[in-house]
Amino acid sequence: DAGVIQSPRHEVTEMGQEVTLRCKPISGHDYLFWYRQTMMRGLELLIYFNNNVPIDDSGMPEDRFSAKMPNASFSTLKIQPSEPRDSAVYFCASSLGGGSEQFFGPGTRLTVL
Amino acid sequence: KNEVEQSPQNLTAQEGEFITINCSYSVGISALHWLQQHPGGGIVSLFMLSSGKKKHGRLIATINIQEKHSSLHITASHPRDSAVYICAVPMNYGGSQGNLIFGKGTKLSVKP
Numbered sequence: 414d415a416g417v418i419q420s421p422r423h424e425v426t427e428m429g430q431e432v433t434l435r436c437k438p439i440s441g442h443d444y445l446f447w448y449r450q451t452m453m454r455g456l457e458l459l460i461y462f463n464n465n466v467p468i469d470d471s472g473m474p475e476d477r478f479s480a481k482m483p484n485a486s487f488s489t490l491k492i493q494p495s496e497p498r499d500s501a502v503y504f505c506a507s508s509l510g511g512g513s514e515q516f517f518g519p520g521t522r523l524t525v526l
Numbered sequence: 527k528n529e530v531e532q533s534p535q536n537l538t539a540q541e542g543e544f545i546t547i548n549c550s551y552s553v554g555i556s557a558l559h560w561l562q563q564h565p566g567g568g569i570v571s572l573f574m575l576s577s578g579k580k581k582h583g584r585l586i587a588t589i590n591i592q593e594k595h596s597s598l599h600i601t602a603s604h605p606r607d608s609a610v611y612i613c614a615v616p617m618n619y620g621g622s623q624g625n626l627i628f629g630k631g632t633k634l635s636v637k638p
Binding site for chain 2: 444446455457461469502510511512513514515516517519520522
C-alpha cells in the first residue's frame with residue numbers, strides 16, 4: 414500500500430480564497446483523522462471520521478472550516494474563506510480501529526498571504 | 527480533559543549516548559503513543575503501549591500507568607535519530623481512544 418496520500422503538498426493562497434485539502438487513507442482503515450500543526454500550538458486534532466461518519470469535530474476552529482468523507486477512500490478539508498492565521502501544516506492520518514496505531518500522510522503546508 | 531507534559535523540550539547529545547525523553551499525563555488512559563517527526567516533517571508512529579515495555583531496535587518505550595508517566599529511551603544514539611519525538615494520549619478517559627492530545631514534543635539533536 415502507498416500509505417496515506419495527501420494533496421497538495423504545498424499550497425500558497427491569498428486571504429479570502431477557498432482552500433481544499435485532500436486525503437486518501439490506507440485501504441481498509443476505518444478511522445480518518447485531520448490534524449493541524451503550528452509552532453505555537455503543536456499538533457491538534459481537528460476532526461475525525463469512523464466509517465465515513467464524522468464523530469468529533471470539536472477541534473474545528475471555526476465555521477470557516479469544514480470536512481467531508483464521501484467514501485472510504487477520500488476525504489477533504491475545506492477552508493472558506495482562508496485567513497493568514499490558518500497557515501500551518503495539515504496532516505491526515507488513518508487507522509484500523511479508533512485506539513490503534515495511526516498512519517500519517519506527508520502533510521500539506523498551507524500558507525495564506 | 528487530559529494534559530500532556532514532555533521533558534526536556536530540547537536535547538543535544540553526542541553520538542553513542544543513551545537518551546531518555548519523558549512524558550507525563552493527567553488523566554487515566556488505555557494506551558499512549560510515541561511518534562517521531564523527521565526534520566523533513568513526516569510523522570511516524572513508533573510505539574503504542576498500554577503497560578510495561580516495548581522495544582524496537584535501539585528504541586525502548588516504558589509506561590507506568592499508576593504514575594501516569596512514560597519514557598522513551600534511545601540506546602547508542604546516532605545522528606539519524608535527530609528528530610522531534612512526540613507523546614500522545616487519548617483526550618478523555620473512557621472516551622474515544624482515537625481522540626488524541628499531543629505533547630509539545632522533544633527536539634533531539636545527536637552530534638557525530
